[in-house]
Amino acid sequence: MAVSNPRALAAAAASYFLTVSAAPTKRGAECAGSFEPISAADYVAAINPGWNLGNTLDATPDEGSWNNPPVQATTFDDVKAAGFKSVRIPVTYTHHFTGESPDWTIDPDWLQRVEDVVDMALERDLYVITNVHHADSWEWADVTRPDANLTMIEEKIHRAWVQIGEKLGCKSSLVAFEPINEPPAETAEHGAELNKINELFLQALAESGGFNTQRVVTLVGGAMDSMKTSQWFEAPTGYDNPWAIQYHYYSPYDFIFSAWGKTILSTDDLTTIKADLTNIRNNFTDVPLVLGEFDASPLNTEPAARRRYTDLVVRTAAALNTAVVIWDNGLDHLDRETHAWKDPHSLSILMNAAEGTPNSLADATTDAYATSQSSSAYVFHRVGDSVEDYTVSLLLNGNTLDSIAVDGPDGETLAAGAEYRATPEGDVTFTTEFLGRRLSAAPDAEPGSKANLTLSFSAGGTAGVEIVQWDVPVLESNTSKAVAGADLLIPITFKGLKYPAAVKMLRSDGVYLFDDWTQYLGPLQAAYGTYNGQWNWLGDNLVLTAATVDAVIAAGVDTTFTFDFFPRVPGNSVNYTLTV
Template sequence: MTRRLARLLPRRRRSSRIPRRLTALVLALVLLPLLPATALAADPPVPPPSSPAARSAVAAMQPGWNLGNTYDAIPDETSWGNPPVTRALFQKVKSQGFKSIRLPVTWGIHQGSAPDYRIDAAWMAKVRQVVDLALSEDLYVLLNMHHDSWMWVNTLSTDHDTVLTRYTATWTQIAAEFRDRSPRLALESINEPTFSDTAGDDENYRLLAELNKVFHRIVRGSGGGNANRLLVLPTLYTNADQGRLDALATELADLRDPMVATTVHFYGWWPFSVNIAGYTRFDATSEQDLTGTFDRVHNAFTARGIPVVIGEYALLAYDHNRPGIIQRGEQRKYFEFLGDYARRRNLTTMLWDAGQFLNRTTLQWRDAELFGQIRASWTTRSGTASSDMVFVPKSGAVTSQELTLNLNGTDFQGLRHGSRPLLRGRDYTVSGNRLTLTAAALTALVGDRAHGVNATLEARFSRGVPWRIDVISHDRPVLSSASGNTGGLSVPTQFRGDMLATMEAKYDDGGNAGPADWTSYQQWDTAFSAYTGDAIKLTAEFFTSLRDNARVTLTFHFWSGAKVTYHVTKSGSTVTGSPA
């Protein structure tokens, strides 16, 4: 992925997760039901419930916001594109309804050598200052150990004593520094724990349990406010697969500490979250992945009185610098659904923001409409629709267009164009959940039918935020011949008001072509992209994966429903492309 994306996403999301996720999917859907009962793990011990104080604190932290890619950045706070932290930032965050911040911190690059592993005094002072700034604004703070997880903690299995000594020294210093801070400061043992060169999950679980127990012993033993401070413990990879949850439940049963909470992360159904395998919409599969995840977490912990923090949530490929990977309306449906279901399952959510949501220089939301959807989801549902786009051909007859309303328990109140309400019966009709825009209304809205958005409507509901609908004039996109090399190919494209949704790639023999050879629908950015108004780009990674001198047929799928085919061939280091 690009360096810009690397700065915007947390460390785990800068590496490929395809092999592990595919393996997990196969096990979950195919292999696991075939295993004999004796191969399944025994039920984990039932951990005792957390105290009312712990549950109250986690509830009071809802909703939360991550100060991502700042104190976790490498090597320093501004290295990944964000400005220094100011009081005004926390005032803005609080004014937008957030009750807590998660403060990811990478400690290891600011430490001295063995045996003391002394944390640089200036770095500790910076962390202390930002904690105090947030606390002074009446925000809860969740402070953690972040990218250390993959920088040095992950070698615990092969360098056990050295890693454990360093981990102990690091948390001993952090605990001493913050032992007398407000109880609104909580501590998280480690971010997205992962271990290298292990024999498998049983060893991974044992190593994580050892780390969490050391963390618990150090913090509780440091006295002061730490004796009863809220401690947050992650699952392996902060993943919500049942085995990860069961392993953490076993840890909690062993610790028997009433002031603990648990944490997992959630970035959506993986194919949808990165635009691969044709998952361009927040569909029933994506919904089921989300509800299944939150149900498992609820059943494992919150139903037993143990609070849960979704310590990070967003979409893996969401990036304001790269619009189009996940279509705007589909993003909104995802965040609307997530906020509501988390609320129904009593989960505290913390938005992962590495600068892609809140511009920390201007203190303005990069997409105010999207944030409005997120904020509304904390308290209520909003109506949506099957799409936020209505396409009208540039030439030829204008016909009526239909959308399906997702009422989500609301009542449809009507349509507006700017300050003008559209008239029901003349401009639109509603039958059940079907909204139809009439040909007469669309004709007036598109005007001279210039390519692109000609009008924007608002569908209003009895609760939540309005649903935006763009009325777009379009023609079938036109792609032109191109030649280049395996470093990448820019295909001249006249989009003519349309937008690219995804790309299929197949050889003439019917086999899938591209880096993801398990699907014909390739991944946005890995195989292709479309960020400019004049070209579709095919990547070096795409051409590296192709067979030599074998023609590949690309099918570009556009949001209007148009499909355009195109041929490419690689011959040595030369590539050529032409319309089908």
């Protein structure tokens, strides 16, 4: 898309600008000291990679209302130590407006809290992007609603940013602003309204004083979706701010959200990811780009596939001069209480990919129509089987294997030759001598995770291999009568990894409980449900959500749920039947 000749705003937009102000006026924050301007291109280069302080100041109705405690400065120490250069601080203002039209006053205590958190990051020399986030775009700023009050939305976004700009206007050039998170848009008309909101945002910054007319901003398109942004975004005119475009990427949807049983990152997926990121760059060849949210969570994605996804997204973005900011809702990556990263290998891969350094990766199944799934992120040994040499395959990507060590304070470094053998092609074989000290051929051997290994290479990030002794889990019972209106918890004794991989949902009449179109997917996806919305797990319980139980009752047909586990091989599953 050419952005050097943007279309004029619609007549409706022009009338609002005349109402608010005939031209941007200078008022608001007055700052002592100086401001070191930075171009949008230099800013985007400097913030890569970044981290999102998710589900925190953006929680509703207040900070601490969701799964995270109030922000502690030590969190930014952890982020800085991990190698991140920037933080995105999403903020929801919906429940902090204390006044109505036309002033839309924001609670000064909330603005002070936002400033305090921004300062925590700045004190650690982290770049900061902050915005108007969750419920703001969900509740009062959704331009797609049939009853959307555009006059109110425009007035409120303008007044919000005047106040935010006044509060943060004297911050250094490390701070950038983003008008609103993922604003819904379904049509070109909606896209035009969001272009108008970008301009109102810039007008508000001009009115708010301080250094805000020199500050970098990351503007947004429809839903911050790359395709909608490419279709409908138009560049603002008449303002001096250096600007970039920010977009978000949670694709392939079924892989990222474990929908329809998907645990494989397929060959087609890998091609599509690269094409998607390339397409938006081709549409904005001369505009700095920020990929402000992306994520493949350790909670629900298979590790070899997840690490390959992270590597591909970050590496492709870096090659396209696009900064990345990983989403972290406090459950996904950094444990803010223990200060530990949940998948340090993904973190290492991300950091190296952002620098353009090749990573070596665990290989895994990429055939979407496979009947089983292999993963070189694991050594899987079934209880009762003899302990034998076990080979995992790596995508070395030009590197060589340097060492293998057992994780933990007393971890040992494996002896090449005696405990493992490696080929130049990337096959690593763990010997019976090594595995026999952790695994057993006894039929009553204890299942579970036996060790985690870290593989280090001549360059790039680390790879992880977990040694798991497994057997088929056991349910406390295999059937019950469906009871409407509540989640169903099914007690289970796990025997290996302590979570399910996917759940097949098939009625006794042969009809799929949900989404009969999945018959066209592979055998590990046909008739399968979606994580979180339809199934989950909690401690030593499998969970069928209330929506799933209610669907069984509505169908009026007994339904069998087949819970698959890792390794996803024939026989490693259990059945549970809900009767009506």
